[in-house]
Amino acid sequence: MASKELKAFYQSKADKLTITLSSVSKKINVVSNIRLGVALLFLLALYFGLTYHALLYALPVLLFIFVILVHNHSRLFDEKIHLQNLITVQLNELQGLKGDYSCFDNGKVFIHTHHPYTHDLDIFGDGSLFQFVNRCSTLNGKKLLAYRLANRFETKDKIVLHQQAVVDVSAKTDFRHEMQASGMQVEEQAHDRIQLREWVKQKPFLYGKSFYKGVLTIFPVVTILLLITSFIIDGASRFFWLAVFAQLTFLGFHIKKINAFHEYISKKKNILDKYATLLSKIQNVDFSSVLMKDLQQKAKNADVKVKKLASLVGALNARSNIMTTLFTNGVLMYDLQSVYRLEKWKEENAADLEQWLNTIEEMEFICSLGTLAFNNPHFVFPEINAERKLEAEELSHPLILRDESVSNDVHLDAAQSIMIITGANMAGKSTFLRSLGVNVVLALTGSPVCATRFNCALIDIRSGMRTADSLRDHQSYFYAELNRLKSIVDELQEGKQLLILLDEILKGTNSTDKQAGSIALVKQFIDYPSLVLIATHDLALGDLEHEYPSKIRNFCFEPTIINDQLSFDYKLKRGLAQKMNATFLMKKMGIIPV
Structure with missing residues (x-):
């Protein structure tokens, strides 16, 4: 494509995405208004149901509809954010085609004045090669790009494999933009990846021990049975409360370990959701190059497993609600159950987690070069x-x-x-x-x-x-x-x-x-x-x-x-x-x- 055609291409995509965004925004408003209406109907049915009991039968239906509307609103809002990110991608490329790359990260954190060549050649910083090439949305993707610009590949074969991958990806504009926009979904912190690595290395203190497996199975069952019994037999409630006290006491002996465990993995749900989304984008693309197929194979089913980890982390984060966790821990041993499930996930998948995250970084690196190739059709592969x-x-x-x-x-x-x-x-x-x-x-x-x-x-x-x-x-x-x-x-x-x-x-x-x-x-x-x-x-x-x-x-x-x-x-x-x-x-x- 010539420069004018490239500008028209990105502008056309931005215009179409803007129309879609407007449509989604309208849907969000409609769903919000309907949800408000359903909530009001629920309150009215509850109020008048005290007099006209038949209205009480409508409450479960209204509650079900409300839950569905909440889910749809959340889905539409996520879609809105993604569309906004996709529009930003197009506008940034248009700005870059004019020679202004200030919208992209300049990599100034990688400046090393005594490096053998990067400082002299303006590889990092404002107006740098890094800023020109960079389309990475994850911190480690940027680190990999910086490393590759400062350290060449050792063999011709590796260079050729990457050339083929860049050609492959350069033709898949939608895929590259989806990767970029999905990566913009959540802003990473420098310690996120470090804490994930440290968490993976921690030895389990529950999973793999038959004693804890038995306790976590038997105690909740017994407590729930005692709860049911307390409604049937007078005086049985004291045994239920005794069981609750026993579970909370048992939890108390492990609270320090649970808190330490949670410290490493807490607040990682959103970033794990982001990783899962990026891995899912790799799954259904028809790649032709050897390297891209290999990366795709490494990412197979990884999105499902990382999404499961994000869900388990979200479940553990629910312990921050004190009133809820007092009840759930007293009846279900919730905190220990959550830790046990997370340790089980770690035991089954920890060896692959680093590879999955490395796959994202490599993919972002190749996508950055793919965008460079697409935006500069007059460039040649050496x-x-x-x-x-x-x-x-x-x-x-x-x-x-x-x-x-x-x-x-x-x-x-x-x-x-x-x-x-x-x-x-x-x-x-x-x-x-x-x-x-x-x-x-x-x-x-x-x-x-x-x-x-x-x-x-x-x-x-x-x-x-x-x-x-x-x-x-x-x-x-x-x-x-x-x-x-x-x-x-x-x-x-x-x-x-x-x-x-x-x-x-x-x-x-x-x-x-x-x-x-x-x-x-x-x-x-x-x-x-x-x-x-x-x-x-x-x-x-x-x-x-x-x-x-x-x-x-x-x-x-x-x-x-x-x-x-x-x-x-x-x-x-x-x-x-x-x-x-x-x-x-x-x-x-x-x-x-x-």
Whole structure:
């Protein structure tokens, strides 16, 4: 789809959903009014039934109708929330197509200034790659996406499997939107998943012990029989109250364990309902890729079991009503019964719970890349090679709108492994490095990339573009840069294959020292399994092409000055830069005399 067609697609979906939402809202109002009417009729029948007894027969019918209406109102309200979320999904995509991704989580919590490349390449934060790609609604889905953007897949097979899955899911728009909207249903807390894990690891203190099974079966039966007997035999009620006292006393010996148990699992009903809904969305989709079928198999019947867990948690949460639980615990040993059923569920399903939740995360990750592919049909899936080779045709930065971007070609391999890129300020050197780096990150996660052809090695990215000093570590900017370069050299010496992106290295020292150090560093790169791009203002580095013509090539970005106006075409050209713009701009701005 072209950009206009995509906008029309999302707008059309938003319009249709808005009409449906209006219809559901009207139904909610109708049901609310009918429910109010039934409640009034119930009260009137009860009042006049004291005089006209025949009206009392209507009470059970009215009560049944009222319960049905309450259920329908709840169902319609849930449908309304889901439709609102689906509309939000469409509107967010429309906003994203305009180049504004601020409606999506920017992943700033994942910013790590000393990561080998994520800080330099703007992988996290405002205007980041994460914000561009992210369509995850669960916290752990976002964590997985962040991890994959910061750590590539280790094998070509895994990348290819994910490429196939992304193609599969990109065509299933309704499924992706349903996953997103369902995930927006409940806001997660950071501790939700942690507490679920801890709860799963707790050993049962009731289930599996025959004594408790017997007590929980016999005591309630005996107590209920004594309750019935108390209506038949005079004086039998004392035995009923004795049984109630015995049950409450028995409960008292376990109340601390019950409270501790409840602490881990309480308030998890809504989030478990959300997980169950997300798992249910996976069940009935006709996937064609190996990975998606595998995830679907892992999620089989998981929604039913997680829904059952949510129901059991809801039942345990009912103990918060003191008056109700005094009666139910005294007659049915309610709290212990609830804990026993939850422990039984845990014993039967705990081993699978983590896998089910991981399936949701993986699905959200793939759906995010699927949306990226759908929204950018001009992107291509890269070929992954086992050699030391990186080739791109019409490469652009994925976050720059298509009609505003300028594309360039790249070729690096084991023979011609180093590009020295010179050029004036603002000419496009840094953007070019980031364009290549970001697309390599996408390529090695199984995503399509912003190019017309892309051939990428299984290679680790290392960059030095935005080195940060550290007051906490008492580390200056220059020393931090040296540490970064040292870590890169150490990895090369270990035999790692690296894509190295450096922008104006050794900025923290004088020009003579910087030049000598830079030249020595470039020469060292020649002997290691690396592909290197170095952006620099230092034209002396260009002389290295004459010394190592088979390894090093000079490229540049040149400005154009016509009629005293500075302009850039942002096209990568062969050779060494001849024009610089600092003096021109300083004169233009009146900083120095003309």
